[in-house]
Amino acid sequence: MQRRKLLMTLPLLLCGNKSITSLQAATVAPRNAVVVGAGIAGLAAAKSLSANGYRVIVLEGRMRSGGRILTSRLWVDQPIDLGASWIHGNKGNPITSIAKSLQIKTVETNSDAEIIYDTNGKELSSLGYRNIDTLRASVENAVTSAQRNLSKDTSLQTAIENGTSWSTRNAADKISLRYLINSDYEQEYGGSYSQMSAFWFDDDYAFSGSDLLLTNGYSAITDSLAAGIDVRFGQTVKQINSQNSGVLIQTQSQTYSADIVVVTLPLGVLQSGAVKFLPPLPADKANAITKLGVGSLNKCVLRFERVFWSDQYDWIGYLSSIGGQWSEWISLSKPTGKPILVGFNAGDFGRQIEGYTDSEIVASAMTTLRKIFGSTIPLPLSCQVSRWGKDPFSYGAYSYVKLGATSSMRNTLAAPVGKKVFFAGEATHRRYPGTVHGAYLSGLQAAKDVMAL
Ligand SMILES: Cc1cc2nc3c(=O)[nH]c(=O)nc-3n(C[C@H](O)[C@H](O)[C@H](O)COP(=O)(O)OP(=O)(O)OC[C@H]3O[C@@H](n4cnc5c(N)ncnc54)[C@H](O)[C@@H]3O)c2cc1C
Missing domain, CATH: 3.90.660.10 (Polyamine Oxidase; Chain A, domain 2)
Structure with missing residues (x-):
């Protein structure tokens, strides 16, 4: 793989009383990369770029690495x-x-290896367990039928209610159906069944x-990836400016310059608008950020x-x-x-x-x-x-495909902007979203894309 050897283009600048840290040597390669976020996606990207000769700084808002691994x-x-x-x-x-x-x-x-209790706290009888299996099959059929036969997407709730003759069910069946929807889908994908897209919510794969x-503790994984990486903690990124040569990444206290940036901000943070992009993100990417859940x-x-x-x-x-x-x-x-x-x-x-x-x-x-x-x-x-939704460094647990979005929007989220701003993180991985392995693979992919320049 040939890496372009670029001369440093950005001088050491001062913006008001904020110091600017130049990551670039005054001569030629290695190229300089900033990775935003020290979760598993950011650490995977940083590790891979460092191993391939890049000088990498990871900017992390929290005082710890790992992100949603805690x-x-x-x-x-x-x-x-x-x-x-x-x-x-x-x-x-x-x-x-x-x-x-x-x-x-x-x-x-x-x-x-599960034991299930009914509403009154009694373990289900063998008939009760069989009923759960039957209802599970009818929920799965309702989903498959909506995905095959409907011409227009609808919410998972509507698809299941229509496909399981909800309105004619007795109260006990409704409770069991609601349990299955929560256990099999809401717990898995994080979205409410009233919000998930019936067409696309399960368009993912599993090992x-x-x-x-x-x-x-899972942190042993991210701790090992972080070893030897220059992670700057307490650096909350506010703005990413790629308008001129290189990229300027501004935190609450400093501005860093680099040749490229890998952004691994959680979807919730991107949606919050806490980080400003200059120029603004392309319309299709902004749309994917808004529409995915x-x-x-x-x-x-x-x-x-x-x-x-x-x-x-x-x-x-x-x-x-x-x-x-x-x-x-x-x-x-x-x-x-x-x-x-x-x-x-x-x-x-x-x-x-x-x-x-x-x-x-x-x-x-x-x-x-x-x-x-x-x-x-x-x-x-x-x-x-835990309160992942209130946490300003995640604003939620993980991404799902909301009604109005499609799973292909994850590819749009992952696409680089120009040749300087790259994206990774669980929400960008179409095959394994919402997982540690998906986030990890997305980080490796972003590093590969950077190196393919
Ligand atoms: C409760 C829960 C249970 C889960 N269970 C599993 C499981 O069992 N198995 C599994 O595979 N997956 C599970 N997941 C999903 C998995 O944790 C995530 O998909 C994965 O960790 C996301 O990694 P990431 O690098 O994409 O994002 P993150 O880990 O969120 O990393 C992003 C980083 O960016 C930082 N950041 C945010 N904003 C800024 C800013 N402005 N400036 C600088 N830094 C910033 C954050 O602090 C964070 O460190 C679970 C998630 C949750 C919440």
Whole structure:
């Protein structure tokens, strides 16, 4: 691969009282790159560019790397992931290879190892489980039929309601259907079923194999990628100016100049308008940013003094009478040996819960747990909750295809602007969006595109 050797074009400038850091030597190559964001996409791009002779600086708004990979060390004896937890599909997954090379401990969990409780907290009978299977098949048929037969896109909710004869169903079936929609689609894609595109929401791929939990913390992956990379923490990018030669990247305190920039800002941040692009982004890219959706997924991690649930199961499902509330739980007692339960909320309730205080979230979680396990269960000793939608460095959990968008808009989001502004991040990966591996591969692809100049 031939890299162009460009002379430094940008002098060291001063803008008001903001210093400008020139990343460029006064002579010729290596070329200089700035990567915006030290999540897995940014770190993958930075690592690849550095390995290929680029001088790279990563600008990160937070005081840590990892982005939506966040291992909390609040409980000294047990790291807890408040963002990504699993390597989804370990076969052929690039994150599996990284984990193996670092000898990171992984534990398999199985989505079939699930116990499901009805609205009153009673375990489903074998007939109840069979009914869930039948209803799942009818939901899947409704989705496939909408995708094959409708001439115009509609929301996932409308497609499923029409395709499952919702209006004629009894109350119990409606609760079960709503549970399945939440468990199979909203928890997976983050969007509310009223917002997801029936045509495009599941236009993605998965690796085969097992789901692996990194019980000592996912951050080991991003920490290893960040090693040896010049990451500048606390540098919140405000403006990216590629109008003149090179690119000027302005943070709250400094301006950096480079030949190229790789932007890995989450879709939620791009939508917020917190970062200004000069010239403004092309209309098709701006349209993709507006139309794709940012989903919600939050965790409520409860640590108890003892295990009071049946810990031979990985997953606990609950047929909530209020659709999509506290329907999915994972028991960490088997993988970690500690009495820990994690409640997941996605879609509308996932977002709503961010307005609750921690104690309100715990009280709401305990109402469901008491219904299932009885009023005598102990209160949690400690809890940790996430609020990804309120976080100004993510403004949401991950992207989904909203009604009005198409999955091809991810390609538009990924496309470079000119030969200087490149894009990566989970939302830009059409094949594996919303995942760690998709984000990682998007970073490698952006680096490849830069090097192909
Ligand atoms: C609760 C939850 C659970 C998940 N579970 C899984 C899972 O089990 N398995 C899986 O594969 N995926 C999972 N995901 C998805 C996965 O975490 C993401 O797809 C992936 O980490 C995104 O990486 P990224 O590099 O694209 O973005 P990010 O990790 O968000 O990185 C972007 C970086 O940009 C920084 N930034 C933002 N704004 C600015 C600014 N203005 N200036 C400078 N820096 C800025 C951010 O701080 C961040 O570090 C989960 C996500 C969530 C929220």
